[in-house]
Amino acid sequence: MTVTLADVAARAGVSSATVSRVLNGNYPVADGTRTRVLRAVDELQYVVNGPASALAAATSDLVGILVNDVADPFFGIVASAVQSEMGGEGVTGAGQKLAVVCNTGGSPERELTYLTLLRRQRAAAVVLTGSAVEETAHSTALADRLRHLAAGGTRIVLCGRPPLPPRSGTTEQPPAPAEDGVVTLTFDNRGGSHRLTAHLLTLGHRRIGYVTGPADRSTTRHRLEGHRRALGEQAPEALAEAERLTVHGGAYDRSAGYDGALELLRRAPDLTAVLAANDTVALGVCAALRDRGLRIPEDVSVGGFDDLPFAADASPALTTVRLPLHEAGARAGRLALGLETPPPGDVATVRADLMVRASTAPPAPR
Amino acid sequence: MTVTLADVAARAGVSSATVSRVLNGNYPVADGTRTRVLRAVDELQYVVNGPASALAAATSDLVGILVNDVADPFFGIVASAVQSEMGGEGVTGAGQKLAVVCNTGGSPERELTYLTLLRRQRAAAVVLTGSAVEETAHSTALADRLRHLAAGGTRIVLCGRPPLPPRSGTTEQPPAPAEDGVVTLTFDNRGGSHRLTAHLLTLGHRRIGYVTGPADRSTTRHRLEGHRRALGEQAPEALAEAERLTVHGGAYDRSAGYDGALELLRRAPDLTAVLAANDTVALGVCAALRDRGLRIPEDVSVGGFDDLPFAADASPALTTVRLPLHEAGARAGRLALGLETPPPGDVATVRADLMVRASTAPPAPR
DNA sequence: TGGCGCTCTGAAAGCGCTTACCGACACTCA
DNA sequence: TGAGTGTCGGTAAGCGCTTTCAGAGCGCCA
Incomplete structure (x- = not known):
């Protein structure tokens, strides 16, 4: 019914092995032969049978991208950056990967489910983005699953996530980073957050509110840690209040x-700055402050995180911490394809730079 | 290396045929045997080899969902509704589909590319969402590709799109809807738009501005058509101005x-209502009006389209046309899986209801 | 009790590709 | 000129499943 390799081979007057070699381009083929084969491919409108190819080669063209929330621009940017690296040298030719985004909705179960499904498909790689759930049972289950996948030949890239916890079961293990083929690109959430808070402290702020992300996410914890550390260093007296x-x-x-x-305004009407878990949250913070009649930054400074595209366009333009999402996504894509050599120890920390804009200013004099 | 069917069979003391039958559940297997097999599957942590299975069965577990823009909530809702129908009866068991979303970015070329890639994977189905590009060359190329896919056994569902143009090449064909296996769920954009405009006219508005979507999209044209038709029916004098x-x-x-x-305000400072291509656009319209010092709805009424979640929460709550996105997506999912029988003629029109809320009111008396 | 039908299981033939292995041929170099 | 070397192409053995076909076992009725 459908055109097969053999049909193309017959038409081109060669063996199917040769056709396969032309298509995969990993073997010397004489120019004349190649041309003939390609013409036959074209004339017959041949399209590779992916499953057959995957079965024989023990790996498919699928690359999975797991995201928490497909509607969040953060993930949109990372996902499209990953995809942009997948383009092969033409559609009929092999090597073109199918990058598919899997929306976990932040649910650990769905994450695990997708991983199994991708394993079933013998995906060439999977890129996991976004914050990890901190709950231990899940995270070790996840780590095991990922290592299992990696052992089966699937490349794993963690992008914007903390590195995997050490292998379970082998608690005796020294703190060796366990070369298990899982590559991690982690954002410097602690550092970025530290710089942002330090910036506010330097401006003179002492009562700084903080609206975090979901409590069970690694990112939330890391950003909060950076914040607290900066407070501890520059304003120990403010640290005491930090919890409140x-x-x-x-x-x-x-x-x-x-x-x-x-809620923050209720607890501390005299605060002079508010930091948000990320830019989207910061937008909500700004709206609330304005609705309470407070001006930004004259009355209250506001800081975000991520530097999503809208942050610079907001009014006032948002002071935030820039995460090079596109760059990181592209790198994750290349890592997933094996086009780039993994960083030493398989873990790289991606920088997070402070972007000072109009939403932060010195506190109003009392 | 990895566990295969044969391993499971050996462990359970049956043949691999039996294991396959248990897993696929499409053949009588004695209860005792089933239990033994399932235990073996469990003990060995067996995961089906998707490609092998797809090769043998000539169809894979993959279901593609093509969206214009993964970051647009419209598509997010439809996509997650489709996905919600995919859940099989367990992960290791067969029948669990992998629903993957493919982000075309609105580009016809990428749409075609994804279609080829999905064909290569022998996808079980593909759901295409969102507005179609009207450009003829592309749309017939697309139609051909889709029919090709359908002929190859892939179920095609168009969700929120106009039906395919008639088959190319056979221009002689009578206007028969061409039973080619492509199912369409199309929104009643014309009707919805008509009702919305009629609502404004009934309130007494006569100078109604309209901010459309991209000009080359079918949805844009249909919504505009409904709008114009309502004008023609109830206020022919206003129709003359419609273009401007x-x-x-x-x-x-x-x-x-x-x-x-x-721009509208520049052209007609005295307009009393503005309709937007969809809710997101309406939000921008509201912002602009406010920035010009106009109150909604006292000075200008605003209408949206789609009824995305934020429409009801906006202030003022947005009068809009409700598209049952979740419902339509779920139905598309079922259609894609063959769980629901296609509508007669393979085309169903999904209703679009007017939701009157606070953003529309009678125009201020002169 | 023999034959029939029913339910369940096994043997084996592919599905369409990749790739290890080998042979053919054309050179080059001694 | 014959061995050595390198380039190219064919042969055929799977990859791990699904599914057809046939057969085994068994209860039942006549």
Whole structure:
């Protein structure tokens, strides 16, 4: 029914092995032969049978990208950056990967499910993005699954996630980073957050509210840690209050920011700055402050995180911590394809730079 | 290396045929045997080899979902609804589909590329969402490709798209809907738009601005048609002005709405209502109006389209046309899986209901 | 009790590709 | 000129499943 390799071979007057070699381009083939084969491919409108190819080669063209929330621009940027690296040298030719995004909705179970499904498909690689759930049972289950996948030949790249916890079961293991083929690109959340808070402290702020992301996410914890460390270093007296000035947002969304800011204002009407889990949350914070009649940055400074495209366009333009999402995604894509050599120890930390814009200013004099 | 069917069979003391039958559940197997097999599967942590299975069965577990823009909530809702129908009866068991979303970025070429890639993977089905590009060369190429896929056994569902144009090449064909296995769920864009405009006219509005979506999209045209038809019916005198009061937005985004509204205000400072291509655009329209010091709905009424979640939460709550996205997506998913029988003629129109909320009111008396 | 039908299971033939292995041929170099 | 070397192409053995076909076992009725 459908055209097969053999049909193409017959038409081109060669063996199917030769056709395969032309298509995969990993073996010397005389120019004349190649041309003839390609013409036959074209004339017959041949399209490789992916499953057959995957079965024989023990790996498919699929690359999975796991995201928490497909609607969040953070993931959109990373995912499209990964995809942009997948383009092969033409559609009929082999080597073209199918990058598919799998939306976990932040659910650990769905994450595991997708991983199994991708393993079943013998995916060439999977890129996991976004914050990891901290709950231990899940994270070790996840780590095991990932190592299992890696052992089966699937390349694993963690992008914007903390490195895997050490292998379970072997608790005796020294703190060796376990060369298990899982590559990690982790953002410097602690450092970025530290710099942002330090910036506020330097401006003179002492009462700084913080609306975090979901409490069970690694990212939330890391950003909070950076914040607290900066406080401890530059304003130990403010540290004492930090707990009270921290509100845990239930999600990385606008309304978490809005509600969080209102709650902060209730607890400490005299705060002079608010930091948000990320830019989206920061937007909500700004809205709430404005609704309370506060001006930004004259009355209250606001800081975000991520530097999503809208941060620079917001009014006032948002001071935030820039995460090079596109760059990191592209690198993750190349790593997934094996086009780039993994960093030493298989872990690289991606820098997080402070972007000072209009939403932060010295606190108003009392 | 990895566990195969034969390993499971050996462990359970049966043949691999039996294991396959247990896993696929499409053949009588004695209870005792089934239990033994399932235990073996469990003990060995067996995971089906998807490619092998796909090769033998001539169809894979993959279901593709093509979306214009993964970051647009419209597509997010549809895609997750489709996915929600995919859940099989367990991960190791067969029948669990892998629903993957492919982000075309609205580009016809990428759409075609993804279709080829999905064909290569012998996808079980593909769901295409969102507006179609109207450019003829592409749309017939697309139609051919889709019919090709359908002929190859892949189920095709168009969700929120117009039906395919008639088969190319056979121009002689009578207007028969061509039973080619491509199922379409199309939104009643014309009707919805008609109702919305009629609502404004009934309120007394006569100068109604319109910020459309990208000009080359079917959805844009259909919504505009409904709008014009309502004008023609209830206010022929307003129709004459319609052209001047229409601004073509370059995208379905906020800034298109913002810019569009400013342009409209320039052309007709006395307009009393503005309709937007969709809710996102409407948000931009509202922002622009407010920035010009106009109150909604006292000075200007605003209408959206789609009824995305934020429409009801906006202030003022947005009058809009509700598209049952989740419902349509779920149905598309079932259709893709063959769980639901296609509508007669393979085309169903999904209703679009008017949702009157706070953003529309009678025009201020002169 | 023999024959029939029913339920369950096994043997084996592919599905369409990749790739190890080998042979053919054309050179080059001594 | 014959061995050595390198380039190219064919042969055929799988990859791990699904599924057809046939057969085994068994209860039942006549």
